[in-house]
Amino acid sequence: MKKLFLFPALAILGLLFFQGTPRTAVEVDKSPLAVMPDMPANVKAVVDQKCYGCHNAESKNEKGKAKLDWDAFEASKKSKQMAVMKKINEVVVNGDMPPKKYLENRPEGKLSEADLATLTEWSSGKKKK
Numbered sequence: 763m764k765k766l767f768l769f770p771a772l773a774i775l776g777l778l779f780f781q782g783t784p785r786t787a788v789e790v791d792k793s794p795l796a797v798m799p800d801m802p803a804n805v806k807a808v809v810d811q812k813c814y815g816c817h818n819a820e821s822k823n824e825k826g827k828a829k830l831d832w833d834a835f836e837a838s839k840k841s842k843q844m845a846v847m848k849k850i851n852e853v854v855v856n857g858d859m860p861p862k863k864y865l866e867n868r869p870e871g872k873l874s875e876a877d878l879a880t881l882t883e884w885s886s887g888k889k890k891k
């Protein structure tokens with residue numbers, strides 16, 4: 763008899779679990795870059811891996827966030843985006859980003875030659891529409 767009561771309990775638990783799942787999934791996959799229409803996939807991939815961590819709306823890296831917020835970038839006007847891209851081009855070409863200090867502990871965060879080429883080309887705005 764007792765076991766019958768377990769069923770609704772399990773059902774509720776199950777429901778809670780499944781309701782929770784999509785939310786978690788959204789959280790994990792919350793990179794807004796996925797919806798940035800003008801940004802080529804290869805650029806998104808690099809930014810996602812190498813830049814987004816410090817430069818997003820919820821970043822704990824206040825300085826980084828203040829200078830560049832990819833979340834805001836997406837929503838900003840084309841003219842603003844162009845200005846930001848120019849800055850990005852500068853820091854990437856100069857090798858200023860990701861910050862050297864950070865790379866001392868996270869060498870895997872360094873831009874590869876390919877990453878560098880991808881970001882440089884994109885941020886130079888060569889591919890005009």
Ligand code: HEC
Nearest residue numbers: 812813815816823825826829830849850853859860861864
């Ligand atoms: C470890 C965190 C971190 C990572 C990773 C990182 N940045 Fe930054 N970024 C910062 C910080 C901190 C600043 C502010 C530096 C300052 O004010 O001196 C900054 C500043 C900038 C600026 C503004 C520079 C200026 O002078 O206005 C740009 C553009 C930028 N980052 C682009 C990038 C790009 C592109 C990447 C990926 C290749 C990247 N960042 C990766 C932390 C980071």
